[in-house]
Amino acid sequence: AQKITQTQPGMFVQEKEAVTLDCTYDTSDQSYGLFWYKQPSSGEMIFLIYQGSYDEQNATEGRYSLNFQKARKSANLVISASQLGDSAMYFCAMRETSSGSARQLTFGSGTQLTVLP
């Protein structure tokens, strides 16, 4: 089973509107972290936002917020007031405490967001 599932290969949003990028995850750990990264066409991976499994409040960072629904195992990224510069690939990722000594990030396949002028 996929550990991180992003079901939207591509999304379009009008400039200045809000958009939600979906992410569901699968883990049996009690303690884990969920992350969103942005990858613009230039290729670098930019860390956006983090949500801990024990956090009761949804994480927010500027125009980014994470809609965390633990029982449904979903961690959707919400971008408010979209800007043209938000056009990029967005990856959801998870870091589990049970992933052995590596503690690596497990990534979803990504969602390509295009912001329309």
Next chain:
Amino acid sequence: NAGVTQTPKFRVLKTGQSMTLLCAQDMNHEYMYWYRQDPGMGLRLIHYSVGEGTTAKGEVPDGYNVSRLKKQNFLLGLESAAPSQTSVYFCASSLTGGSNQPQHFGDGTRLSIL
């Protein structure tokens, strides 16, 4: 603020050639990682290190070797390059292995094997 720096940014190799990718971080992070990114497959872990002098295999280690002689540097080597190793390679680091620690990535190395 350098963060994680990868060199080179681009490289073209012929099958059978060898090369080394260098990753340097200036954040005093303990954990370092090498991932490869292929179309439609997300990032996959090649090798990782939990501290100076330590290395371990990740999900797709075959054909690669690594070394971490200094805490700030993590080298990825291809001994005999194959076309299947054409990919974008990312180095990442994190302060610890805690699940609340983000990994910080370099800008990537685009490697083509002819």
